[in-house]
Amino acid sequence: MAEFTLDCLGEACPVPLMRTEKKMAELSVGDVLVVSIDHSCAMKNVPEWARKQGHNVEIEEIDDGEWEVVIEKTK
């Protein structure tokens, strides 16, 4: 049940999504990944991808135009 962070600040689509995809493959079930994003398009497609994969997702807007996507790996 470890927690990992992924800093994608300043990265444009689709880099955050691809990095999240790669990082999630390394995690084991139950681990949590926190992705920091400041690109509004990535804020949409990263959670969407993770939800479609069946993971638990939560989005927090921590500042104007800056989000943390919390993904819990479920499988």
Place this chain on the structure above:
Amino acid sequence: MGQTAGPATKSTRTRAPRKPKKSQLPFALLATALVIVFGFYLNYYNDKMVVYLLFGISFGVILQRSRFCFTASMRDPCITGSTSVTRAVLIACSLATIGFTAIKYSAHMKGETIPGMENVGQISLALAIGAVLFGIGMVIAGGCASGTLMRVGEGFTMQMISLFFFVLGSLWGAHDMGWWRAHVIKDAPAVFLPDVFGWLGALLVQSLIILLLYIASVKWQEKKMGSAE
């Protein structure tokens, strides 16, 4: 939508406190006031310009709020297999088809010149090569034309570089387009579908193509992600 239950560890996570940011509301009000003043200024010259301004601003607001992204519609099926944005673009295309047919057909029925006919472009190999080059560019830049403009408005600094080169490239393209037309694509055909299939036929053919693409994108996502949701 999928599961909305939050991870159990959420409550235990801590974050370094940040200093609170100033409210951006004054800027929003100032920008709104400036847009209204600019509208009156444009109206002084030409009464159509205000309509253009309103359409432009509405388009920007809708793009920003809906995160409608033409780049993602072409790119996400390749990266993740998700085609939700692709399908949104296809629906938008079908609505635009109906709208543009209505505008053009009513002009045709009244015997007026059909608006927008100068945009019926020639189909050539140069078009296909140009489209592929644009595709590579928009994936590297992280946004197509409208997406780049919208994100510059949001304040995404990296995309201001994209905008600079987007303007540079457009100017270069506009400068050389006459040469390309005169030397490379002069014999390429320009197809206006109603000339080929008739007005109703063109509407049906285009709708059928969009429908087939829609079915294909549903199948693609089912294959790649296991669900069409």
